[in-house]
Amino acid sequence: MNKDKYFLIVPASGVGIRMGSSVPKQYLKLENGLTIIDQSLKTLLEINLISGFIVSLSRTDSFFKSSSFFNHSKLLEAVEGGKERFNSVLNALNSLNKYAQPNDWVLVHDSVRPCTKKSDIEKLIREVSNDSVGGILATRAIDTVKEKNATGPISTIDRKKLYMAQTPQMFRFGILKEAIESSIKLDNKITDESEAIEKLGHSVKIIDGSSSNIKITSKDDIDLANYFLKKL
Template sequence: MMNTIDQYFLIVPASGIGTRMNADLPKQYLTLNNGLTVLDQTLKTLLAIENIKACVVAISKDDTKFKNSLFANHDKLLTTAVGGKERFHSVMSALNALRPFAKDDDWVLVHDAARPCVKASEVSNLMATLKNNSVGGLLAVRVVDTIKKSENNIVEKTIDRLNLWQAQTPQMYRFGVLFKALTNVIENALNITDEASSIEHLGLKSVLVPASKSNLKITTAEDLDLANFYLKETFT
């Protein structure tokens, strides 16, 4: 039976080192044109959402930067968790930190630290769309480009894009469902790249909630430029 009043908790995995950025800092600590770090811009948007009750940020055990975050002492920050080797290890660490506070039917939103252009309106739409769902879902955008499968840069075939989506974050699931799914991943040494993949391994279904292309994940220097453009368009 679901809560009559849903509680929403936020997890932000932020322990990556961002090797593809070729930068001196992990990408979540790079400074945007608005003066905020990538991580702080992400937290600024999400922690301002009234329905989000509390947050756990997963950081590297060697992290020396988060203490300087504008949100290191935020009222909604419950604690930091120690990030792991893979993303799902970091999320599981954060879930364990949440266990004293969250019930199985509470919601957990997992959002990439390196997606600073996420729109609060789209997160709110995700919450509203999934409100009565027993599992959860994620923000995503339909694939519009023609997709090719290749071998050594030679096209093998064209993939039908009709039912293809690009997964984004937040990915939002009931606490108990996500905890069970990630426990299954760890116990069975499964290889996943997002929370929705762990849900698939339980044989459960995730709902895709349409979002904007502007909710990009910063991976390269070019992405950082694009994020600065989107943020300028959104907040000016």
């Protein structure tokens, strides 16, 4: 019987400058009445295997205390976020030290991906839980992808090899912590957890996700999220 524990980390210290709102985008309301972060947390915490979660917040965050998950029984801690996403994740991992063993699992999920399907998360856990490292949800690239170099010529990249990374991303606690610490030490500007894992020399499993699992970056994305949530 697998006795590994599962934990959730949600980096949520962004201020959403590109959204042009006085409220950080993770706290904007969806049509169902939930904020974006609360909808994201609601889906993840429907997974009974997850025994606890940590959120990374901006030092000036005054919104999370109004969240319906502020007093949730599975909230272990709210920690201060860092300058970059990976700093926020590491701060949460450091806090998780007192709860997790090296072989336990950590799912890292964007606070602004409210349309993740519970079935996709369950599939990620099911197909990765016997792996020694971990894996991510991702979708295949469907558009033709072009690459432009400094001198101007454009080339077409074989899209059969390309995937669009999503979250949650699920890795062993010890390996993930080592990977992010290594990237920071080497000043690698990683954009997600899987990149840190790859730079440490490990392979990452890719589990097919859904195109509805969008990351909200603009006002148009909120309209799209409301549409998808009605279909879930």
